């Protein structure tokens with residue numbers, strides 16, 4: 001087997017910014033990317049997603065997907081995305097196993113330089129995170145009361161009204177939906193307002209109760225209970241000429257470790273946590289009046305992966321492939337317990353019920369539920385994951401129960 005010196009590996013990586021290796025395989029997100037700072041975001045090339053959680057940083061020479069946990073450097077990317085061996089990847093980047101080793105001083109100098117760049121990048125990331133939370137707070141402050149608005153029509157249409165408790169929802173009659181488009185001859189896509197329409201807002205908070213971000217759902221006032229359906233003018237048309245729809249929900253702020261707290265009794269020892277707010281509000285409405293309701297908090301994990309937290313490793317999806325024709329990587333069943341930004345479950349919780357929707361990819365959902373179980377089960381706490389039937393979520397179940 002070929003061996004490359006550490007210095008040679010570093011030289012190879014220094015010659016190829018990681019964004020230049022990954023760039024040809026993704027579309028950088030205009031809203032979050034800052035090319036001048038070597039900070040790039042895209043939809044993940046390893047797992048299917050509609051909003052960008054794949055982060056690529058030139059100063060750190062690392063990529064990391066907050067959705068599936070895929071992470072590594074230039075070499076790792078070529079191995080995992082293109083299926084190259086380690087040696088093939090290094091040589092594809094111009095590496096030479098016979099290269100002269102560097103002097104000890106030069107190695108130390110390079111290591112110090114790498115550490116300095118990493119520190120700078122981390123400080124910068126923290127500053128941007130705080131800015132993003134401040135922007136999210138401005139959006140949340142646009143919201144007003146829901147009752148008597150088109151927003152109430154949506155909530156009622158989902159079978160969630162009358163609601164026994166007051167949910168922390170706000171309504172905005174005209175909320176801008178920002179989108180991005182490619183500009184010919186320009187590397188960076190440009191942002192524009194695709195439409196402006198009625199939307200419901202929910203606040204996300206961290207474990208200490210501080211504001212983390214805002215969750216937005218654009219609704220269709222003409223069809224109570226339905227989200228807005230707007231075609232994505234930038235997407236490739238389907239075979240029938242229609243275009244895929246834009247996501248009717250967005251989240252701004254900092255997501256990891258944050259939850260939407262729909263209802264928290266003063267004292268509780270049971271916690272129900274779903275991926276979306278409608279699916280989590282459904283058991284709340286269904287369980288109202290039962291003894292169990294009195295001791296249950298209903299929180300929303302915001303995203304499926306947030307529910308299980310970071311995985312130690314990704315696993316190959318048994319059926320789905322990535323754009324390079326290799327098995328799609330999804331975060332595996334074993335939790336990374338050192339992850340400081342996993343959702344914190346309060347000690348008072350003796351019974352934890354993570355909900356998995358049946359309308360997401362089942363294999364991916366099962367990995368998340370297994371991870372949540374392994375992460376949160378303790379001698380004092382039972383974790384009982386619940387999976388909705390295939391093709392359904394817990395809101396479908398509530399509505400079916402109501403009409404039956």
Ligand SMILES: [Zn+2]
Pocket residue numbers: 044045046047054065066067068069070
């Ligand atoms: Zn990913």
